[in-house]
Amino acid sequence: MKSFSYLALLSAIAPCALAGSGVDGVDVLIDIIQPQNSYPQTSDKLVPIAKPAKDEYEYVIIGSGPGGAPLAANLAIAGHSVLLIDAGGDYGHLRERESPALANPSSERNEVSWGFFTHHYENKELELKDRKLTWLTPDGKFYSGVNPPEGSEVLGNFYPRYGGLGGCAEHNALVALLPSKNDWDHIKNVTGDASWDNTAMRKYFKKVETVQYPLPEGTEDSHGHDGYLKMSINPAGIPAQDIKLMSVFAGAAKAFGVDNSEITAAINDAVALAQENSVDYETGLLPLNMTTGMTDAMAKMLVWDINNDDPDRDTKRAFARLPQHMDSTNYRRSTPRDYVYDIATAKTSNGTRKYKLDVALHTLATKVLFDTTGRKPKAVGVDYLFGESLYRADPRANHTEDGGEPGTVRATKEVIVAGGAFNSPQLLKLSGVGPREELESFDIPVVLDLPGVGENLQDRLETSVNAEFPTNFTRILACYYLAADGDPCWAQYVDPENKDAAKGTYASNGVVMGSFFTSSFSEDGEHDLWIGGFPALFNGFYPGYSSNAATVANKNWWSWLVLKAHTRNNAGTVKLATTNPRDTPIITFHNAYEGQTKEEADKDVGALREGMRMAVSFFENIPAIDGAASVFWPPKEVRDDEAALDDWIVEEAWGHHASCSNKIGADDDKMAVLDSKFRVRGIDRLRVVDASAFPKIPGVFPVLPIMMMAEKATEDILATRKPGGGSCKPRKHKQHN
Numbered sequence: 001m002k003s004f005s006y007l008a009l010l011s012a013i014a015p016c017a018l019a020g021s022g023v024d025g026v027d028v029l030i031d032i033i034q035p036q037n038s039y040p041q042t043s044d045k046l047v048p049i050a051k052p053a054k055d056e057y058e059y060v061i062i063g064s065g066p067g068g069a070p071l072a073a074n075l076a077i078a079g080h081s082v083l084l085i086d087a088g089g090d091y092g093h094l095r096e097r098e099s100p101a102l103a104n105p106s107s108e109r110n111e112v113s114w115g116f117f118t119h120h121y122e123n124k125e126l127e128l129k130d131r132k133l134t135w136l137t138p139d140g141k142f143y144s145g146v147n148p149p150e151g152s153e154v155l156g157n158f159y160p161r162y163g164g165l166g167g168c169a170e171h172n173a174l175v176a177l178l179p180s181k182n183d184w185d186h187i188k189n190v191t192g193d194a195s196w197d198n199t200a201m202r203k204y205f206k207k208v209e210t211v212q213y214p215l216p217e218g219t220e221d222s223h224g225h226d227g228y229l230k231m232s233i234n235p236a237g238i239p240a241q242d243i244k245l246m247s248v249f250a251g252a253a254k255a256f257g258v259d260n261s262e263i264t265a266a267i268n269d270a271v272a273l274a275q276e277n278s279v280d281y282e283t284g285l286l287p288l289n290m291t292t293g294m295t296d297a298m299a300k301m302l303v304w305d306i307n308n309d310d311p312d313r314d315t316k317r318a319f320a321r322l323p324q325h326m327d328s329t330n331y332r333r334s335t336p337r338d339y340v341y342d343i344a345t346a347k348t349s350n351g352t353r354k355y356k357l358d359v360a361l362h363t364l365a366t367k368v369l370f371d372t373t374g375r376k377p378k379a380v381g382v383d384y385l386f387g388e389s390l391y392r393a394d395p396r397a398n399h400t401e402d403g404g405e406p407g408t409v410r411a412t413k414e415v416i417v418a419g420g421a422f423n424s425p426q427l428l429k430l431s432g433v434g435p436r437e438e439l440e441s442f443d444i445p446v447v448l449d450l451p452g453v454g455e456n457l458q459d460r461l462e463t464s465v466n467a468e469f470p471t472n473f474t475r476i477l478a479c480y481y482l483a484a485d486g487d488p489c490w491a492q493y494v495d496p497e498n499k500d501a502a503k504g505t506y507a508s509n510g511v512v513m514g515s516f517f518t519s520s521f522s523e524d525g526e527h528d529l530w531i532g533g534f535p536a537l538f539n540g541f542y543p544g545y546s547s548n549a550a551t552v553a554n555k556n557w558w559s560w561l562v563l564k565a566h567t568r569n570n571a572g573t574v575k576l577a578t579t580n581p582r583d584t585p586i587i588t589f590h591n592a593y594e595g596q597t598k599e600e601a602d603k604d605v606g607a608l609r610e611g612m613r614m615a616v617s618f619f620e621n622i623p624a625i626d627g628a629a630s631v632f633w634p635p636k637e638v639r640d641d642e643a644a645l646d647d648w649i650v651e652e653a654w655g656h657h658a659s660c661s662n663k664i665g666a667d668d669d670k671m672a673v674l675d676s677k678f679r680v681r682g683i684d685r686l687r688v689v690d691a692s693a694f695p696k697i698p699g700v701f702p703v704l705p706i707m708m709m710a711e712k713a714t715e716d717i718l719a720t721r722k723p724g725g726g727s728c729k730p731r732k733h734k735q736h737n
Contacts, residue, residue, distance in 0.1 A: 025131025065167020
């Protein structure tokens with residue numbers, strides 16, 4: 001296996017990090033609170049830090065991610081008084097948050113990174129085989145790798161979540177894809193609720209979206225045009241300025257079975273034109289006026305709109321651009337956080353507040369309160385603690401003293417939990433809703449014995465195939481990744497005179513396209529594999545990973561990410577560690593053979609094996625323009641041995657789309673936490689609207705399905721509040737700028 005050193009790249013960005021070279025994987029020692037830049041936010045249009053302004057609201061929503069944030073805004077627009085609670089602050093104008101290219105650094109900003117440490121396996125022997133496992137050293141640092149300092153304690157696998165207004169839509173890779181037909185229809189079939197039908201659900205996509213990228217003729221009606229979420233694609237000229245990057249793209253197309261003759265010819269023509277004009281394309285970027293042939297050829301190859309409504313959308317082998325939640329003018333991230341800010345600050349013509357939406361930040365919900373005097377428990381409010389960095393996933397949190405100013409807020413209509421797959425089941429359990437045996441073991445009074453809370457946890461499995469080129473990618477050559485002042489890529493990005501591709505590297509998430517296909521192990525014929533890549537080193541999550549992924553010093557790496565959708569494993573759990581709401585829970589995914597029968601695990605592992613072999617072939621088919629790629633992860637002896645590759649997948653695969661830990665289910669399913677209207681079974685006036693509500697993990701990327709879920713929940717909630725419980729007329733979002 002190739003030995004690679006992290007010392008130079010870490011010292012360029014994280015001076016306190018120490019690293020050596022390791023033939024077994026990452027070998028990184030880093031401070032818990034990492035050094036970072038201190039650039040101010042780019043705008044002062046931020047929600048101020050405040051605890052709840054009133055003692056009582058109609059709706060109290062806990063968690064401001066892709067489920068809770070749009071739901072809060074929608075209910076406020078409908079005329080209700082709403083409190084949206086989040087334990088973090090508002091960092092909606094951090095440079096790392098705004099630029100699509102800086103998503104990885106965003107997930108490790110100290111102000112917003114909630115660093116959970118999860119367990120892929122309960123089996124400790126198997127857990128220790130992961131080459132990126134993180135340990136707490138005796139001197140209070142994070143070590144990741146297989147050679148920890150003596151006396152170190154295993155923490156688990158780093159799983160960064162966003163601790164601030166907007167949730168994980170603020171730091172993800174911006175990819176916004178519809179789930180598959182069977183994802184929605186499964187909920188319909190399980191619950192008998194026809195409103196979950198795939199066709200019916202598309203209206204919520206159209207309500208969320210403002211499409212800002214070109215659509216194939218005649219498909220405009222399948223998209224939304226006045227939602228809060230702007231959707232665009234990477235400007236084609238950005239990758240086309242880098243001959244090496246375009247050759248990687250051409251190689252992937254050929255290996256995937258797409259005719260690449262036109263794009264290869266265009267690359268050769270661009271090389272010839274550059275040579276004729278003495279343009280250094282090997283260490284510099286092509287002028288945009290020399291990229292037209294390549295961008296035209298690329299457009300013909302990537303004509304498929306992956307969010308279309310064709311009947312074969314989920315089964316057709318597709319080589320497509322990726323819609324992203326960003327605008328097409330400034331290429332800034334667009335999220336429900338922006339929607340909440342607009343609604344919370346909107347004014348009437350006479351200058352008074354237009355909507356009754358309050359946002360309480362640095363407010364950690366600690367318990368849902370219930371009235372238990374009636375036939376069924378009824379949610380009536382929330383206890384909270386006010387203070388910064390109270391939750392101990394925050395790297396700045398105090399682990400020895402319990403801080404926070406306590407308070408209580410009442411809800412006259414409903415409490416809605418939207419804390420995500422980890423925090424929502426934790427909060428329900430701390431409130432007395434969950435498996436009786438677990439609650440009683442912590443002396444928590446049982447409000448309702450609901451055994452499915454914290455069960456059914458699911459994630460996708462993802463691996464990477466990484467290679468090194470003999471020369472650098474010129475697209476990223478000038479970029480500092482905000483590691484120092486005067487970053488030329490940032491200056492180019494924010495220059496108002498620059499338009500589209502002229503805005504440069506930071507206007508793109510770096511992923512030119514995605515390959516969607518069906519493995520031989522798919523049981524319904526729908527896509528279950530996705531491959532996408534970018535010029536960086538990424539082989540999973542560990543503290544400091546973002547400093548390694550994109551660096552000042554090393555710019556000759558490429559990573560193909562292989563993602564397995566429709567994983568079969570539902571054995572993951574979220575268990576309480578303590579009764580202290582500041583402490584993180586125990587999260588165990590029970591991956592692969594630990595959580596499934598051998599027959600089922602073989603299918604998931606086998607599908608990933610097929611995907612990794614495809615990714616390797618992407619490298620093998622690159623046109624010989626600027627030197628061959630040297631694949632080093634996994635090493636050749638692993639790639640060439642099927643059993644060894646399967647073992648690698650079991651040991652190395654990770655995920656970052658945790659879902660399903662409070663599942664919607666049928667009336668006769670004792671493990672179902674929610675009914676089809678998001679209501680917690682057996683309790684009045686309590687719902688869960690977030691990724692934890694899915695019974696099966698949806699699609700390839702979950703952020704858009706969660707936003708669609710929030711729209712459906714809005715209608716369900718408002719329908720129950722109308723006289724007679726009739727359905728509400730669908731609303732259209734207004735643009736708030």
